[in-house]
Amino acid sequence: MAPPRRVCVTGGGGYIASWLVKLLLSRGYAVHATVRDPCDSKNAHLMQLDGAAENLRLFKADVLDSAALAAAVEGCEGVFHVASPVPADKILDPESEVMVPAVKGTVNILEVCSSMKVQKVVVVSSTSSVHFNPSWPQGKPKDESCWSDKKVCAQHELWYCLAKTVAEETALGYAEKNGLNVVTVCPCIVFGPQLQPVVNTSSELLVYVLKGGPNAMNGMLWHIVDVRDVADALLLVYEKPESSGRYISAPNYITTKAILDLLKKTYPDYNYVNCKAEVDHNYPITPISSAKLKNLGWKPRELEETLLDSIEYYRKTGILQDGEGDGHPCRLPDLFRFFHAAEE
Numbered sequence: 001m002a003p004p005r006r007v008c009v010t011g012g013g014g015y016i017a018s019w020l021v022k023l024l025l026s027r028g029y030a031v032h033a034t035v036r037d038p039c040d041s042k043n044a045h046l047m048q049l050d051g052a053a054e055n056l057r058l059f060k061a062d063v064l065d066s067a068a069l070a071a072a073v074e075g076c077e078g079v080f081h082v083a084s085p086v087p088a089d090k091i092l093d094p095e096s097e098v099m100v101p102a103v104k105g106t107v108n109i110l111e112v113c114s115s116m117k118v119q120k121v122v123v124v125s126s127t128s129s130v131h132f133n134p135s136w137p138q139g140k141p142k143d144e145s146c147w148s149d150k151k152v153c154a155q156h157e158l159w160y161c162l163a164k165t166v167a168e169e170t171a172l173g174y175a176e177k178n179g180l181n182v183v184t185v186c187p188c189i190v191f192g193p194q195l196q197p198v199v200n201t202s203s204e205l206l207v208y209v210l211k212g213g214p215n216a217m218n219g220m221l222w223h224i225v226d227v228r229d230v231a232d233a234l235l236l237v238y239e240k241p242e243s244s245g246r247y248i249s250a251p252n253y254i255t256t257k258a259i260l261d262l263l264k265k266t267y268p269d270y271n272y273v274n275c276k277a278e279v280d281h282n283y284p285i286t287p288i289s290s291a292k293l294k295n296l297g298w299k300p301r302e303l304e305e306t307l308l309d310s311i312e313y314y315r316k317t318g319i320l321q322d323g324e325g326d327g328h329p330c331r332l333p334d335l336f337r338f339f340h341a342a343e344e
């Protein structure tokens with residue numbers, strides 16, 4: 001029997017990466033997953049995945065440690081670079097908290113991939129590197145040719161968006177200059193059940209919608225993708241020899257009011273966040289197209305399934321229950337602060 005195809009996933013214990021590792025194992029890949037601390041209980045779920053005992057190895061690596069990354073990439077034909085900070089708290093030092101790990105971390109892994117002759121690298125970017133572009137024609141759905149304006153990100157202190165934009169630009173620039181096969185995938189807000197025990201930042205947003213809290217939300221457009229469909233998209237672009245450049249994965253959009261109506265229909269008993277206004281058409285988040293990814297064969301699921309599966313997961317694990325110090329925060333992560341309605 002031929003040996004399994006071997007790939008590396010950086011930040012393997014995170015929300016998206018855990019689903020990707022699970023998918024890769026289910027498809028018979030051997031996986032090298034990097035985590036910052038293999039002994040931390042937040043990564044324990046990985047070795048419980050089907051096929052992990054035979055085909056999953058954990059490597060301790062920070063993305064700023066090239067030697068540790070090289071040990072993880074050795075022997076791999078492909079790499080999925082998923083690791084990058086997604087802070088829920090207000091960013092106080094953008095350089096050290098997001099810019100360096102996102103940008104230098106990406107350069108480090110790409111340099112390792114070049115030196116190890118890796119055949120293909122899939123880099124997880126974000127629609128944050130697409131949306132913030134005031135020059136984009138009004139009414140035209142955004143596509144892969146639209147890039148966030150770095151000056152606009154900096155002016156509004158959207159440090160995460162700036163870091164993702166610079167990291168993705170750097171990755172594609174590096175690929176062109178060095179002849180490395182790099183494809184990027186830009187997911188919008190990711191919801192869906194978790195495999196990891198800690199609540200990640202985008203899941204925290206949905207928990208906040210259900211539980212409600214001090215900040216009312218703007219009426220605006222939300223683009224939502226299922227975490228399982230993001231994993232599918234990452235593997236699809238990896239396996240399709242013809243994939244190239246960027247791919248937006250943002251299949252569904254809905255207004256704040258419509259999302260609340262949809263959730264209240266099935267779960268009338270939560271507090272829910274207040275929604276202040278109808279959609280403000282001056283918002284930078286306007287419709288965005290996933291046609292390029294769908295043309296490659298991506299078949300994302302319906303939004304309702306994602307939302308209901310997320311909530312069933314939260315109910316099962318007790319994330320929605322109140323309680324002091326239960327580790328289940330009820331706050332709108334600062335990353336999504338442009339969802340706050342302005343005070344009246």
Ligand SMILES: NC(=O)c1ccc[n+]([C@@H]2O[C@H](COP(=O)([O-])OP(=O)(O)OC[C@H]3O[C@@H](n4cnc5c(N)ncnc54)[C@H](OP(=O)(O)O)[C@@H]3O)[C@@H](O)[C@H]2O)c1
Nearest residue numbers: 011014015016036062063083084085126187189190200202
């Ligand atoms: N969730 C979304 O809505 C969304 C949308 C678009 C794009 N993305 C992108 O998807 C990727 C994964 O995000 P996620 O939602 O799955 O969040 P997550 O669960 O917080 O995962 C982030 C991962 O990055 C790792 N990481 C952070 N800094 C690192 C460093 N210096 N060295 C090594 N690893 C580091 C974290 O490891 P530790 O556990 O050790 O901190 C964690 O495994 C990120 O690139 C993010 O920008 C997410």
